[in-house]
Amino acid sequence: MDDTASLLKKFQKELSAGTVSLVLLAVLGQSRQPLYGYQIAKRLEELGEGALAGKQSALYPVLRNLEAAGLLASEVEPSVSGPPRRYYRITRPGREVLREWIDAWNATRDSVDKVLQGELR
Amino acid sequence: MNTPRTIAEYLEQLRAALRGADPALVQDALYDAEEHLRAELAEQPGRSEAEMLQKVVGSYGAPEEVAEIYRDQEIKIQRALRPPPPPRRRSLPGRFFGVAADPRTYGALFYMLLALATGIFYFVWVTTGLALSAGLSVLIVGLLFAVLFFATVRVLSLVEGRIVEAMLGVRMPRRPIYPAQGLTLMRRIGRMFTDVHTWTTLCYMWLMLPLGITYFTLAVTLLAVSLALIGAPLAWAFDHGRFDSWFVFRHATIDWGYGPHAMGWGDAAAMCAVGIVLLFATLHLARGIGRLHGQIAKHMLVPRAAA
Numbered sequence: 001m002d003d004t005a006s007l008l009k010k011f012q013k014e015l016s017a018g019t020v021s022l023v024l025l026a027v028l029g030q031s032r033q034p035l036y037g038y039q040i041a042k043r044l045e046e047l048g049e050g051a052l053a054g055k056q057s058a059l060y061p062v063l064r065n066l067e068a069a070g071l072l073a074s075e076v077e078p079s080v081s082g083p084p085r086r087y088y089r090i091t092r093p094g095r096e097v098l099r100e101w102i103d104a105w106n107a108t109r110d111s112v113d114k115v116l117q118g119e120l121r
Numbered sequence: 122m123n124t125p126r127t128i129a130e131y132l133e134q135l136r137a138a139l140r141g142a143d144p145a146l147v148q149d150a151l152y153d154a155e156e157h158l159r160a161e162l163a164e165q166p167g168r169s170e171a172e173m174l175q176k177v178v179g180s181y182g183a184p185e186e187v188a189e190i191y192r193d194q195e196i197k198i199q200r201a202l203r204p205p206p207p208p209r210r211r212s213l214p215g216r217f218f219g220v221a222a223d224p225r226t227y228g229a230l231f232y233m234l235l236a237l238a239t240g241i242f243y244f245v246w247v248t249t250g251l252a253l254s255a256g257l258s259v260l261i262v263g264l265l266f267a268v269l270f271f272a273t274v275r276v277l278s279l280v281e282g283r284i285v286e287a288m289l290g291v292r293m294p295r296r297p298i299y300p301a302q303g304l305t306l307m308r309r310i311g312r313m314f315t316d317v318h319t320w321t322t323l324c325y326m327w328l329m330l331p332l333g334i335t336y337f338t339l340a341v342t343l344l345a346v347s348l349a350l351i352g353a354p355l356a357w358a359f360d361h362g363r364f365d366s367w368f369v370f371r372h373a374t375i376d377w378g379y380g381p382h383a384m385g386w387g388d389a390a391a392m393c394a395v396g397i398v399l400l401f402a403t404l405h406l407a408r409g410i411g412r413l414h415g416q417i418a419k420h421m422l423v424p425r426a427a428a
């Protein structure tokens with residue numbers, strides 16, 4: 001029992017390694033205004049477990065990597081009620097990359113679905 | 122480890138869980154965690170810190186889990202961003218000439234040249250800023266000026282961190298230190314002055330002038346000398362005694378240590394060989410200086426508290 005649970009956890013971790021970047025880029029691509037890390041985490045929380053398997057702390061390093069790759073831009077703004085916040089928004093190259101990633105994701109999902117359905121039949 | 126009850130406690134546990142990790146990574150991780158926790162706390166003002174943390178341990182992750190995630194991420198980043206390590210060469214000439222295939226060598230060499238410009242800029246900025254801060258301190262605006270000046274120094278230290286990471290390949294922080302919370306303005310300003318990190322950063326900026334001059338001089342001189350020596354046969358081929366009248370003995374003479382004699386093809390070839398060896402020795406020196414300077418930057422620009 002313990003073994004399957006740990007295997008599941010490992011599988012989820014490996015799955016999310018690729019999808020987290022896509023999901024973050026998509027969230028920022030759809031948003032009209034820049035978002036800060038906490039807001040993104042809350043939005044994903046509303047969607048449920050699936051979008052982000054794992055802890056929210058994993059978001060921040062990924063955001064930073066996407067920024068380092070030039071797909072996101074960020075700026076710090078002092079807030080009225082709380083701490084200063086780092087707002088992220090998608091860049092033009094980010095949008096292009098997102099389009100390509102969505103195609104790649106669709107292709108992967110379709111082929112995985114086909115294999116899984118074939119197995120059930 | 123028991124559940125943390127305050128944000129400070131949470132951060133302390135996270136720092137403990139990250140013990141032994143790269144100080145730059147620790148600084149980034151602490152910044153992210155503090156930003157998230159404070160945002161969570163600001164979301165529902167009525168809730169106590171302890172209640173909020175209880176929930177956060179589930180969503181954001183317990184300190185140990187967060188530490189684990191950051192360590193994992195760091196390994197991935199290193200693998201993705203670092204250039205592939207040059208193949209290890211066993212033979213002595215392989216190790217000596219292999220330095221030319223190491224991308225880090227050229228980064229370090231370029232940093233040595235750049236260090237003169239950045240060194241002068243940092244030095245001027247810090248000296249002017251400190252002098253004006255001290256001079257204006259008798260006025261009310263003096264305090265404001267000093268605070269602004271220290272803020273610019275922090276930004277400069279982040280910028281220098283980016284340069285060092287890009288050229289010397291030493292992991293440096295990408296986020297500043299989270300500003301202390303819950304202190305009055307005066308206490309916060311006071312902390313700025315008593316923080317050792319502020320002063321090591323200032324010292325680094327000062328030190329960059331002599332270091333920058335040294336690096337630049339070494340790089341330019343050694344490169345020029347080795348290139349000149351390497352070009353000796355070329356110069357000899359074109360010369361044919363046309364410039365002999367320029368020399369004291371009416372000949373280009375050379376002295377290898379057993380008396381001067383007129384130059385010949387053998388001497389030109391020997392000079393070329395010396396130049397090639399010198400060029401590669403210079404590359405070794407550049408790479409060594411790059412490593413050394415990376416460590417200096419890391420120790421002076423990344424606060425000890427994060428380590």
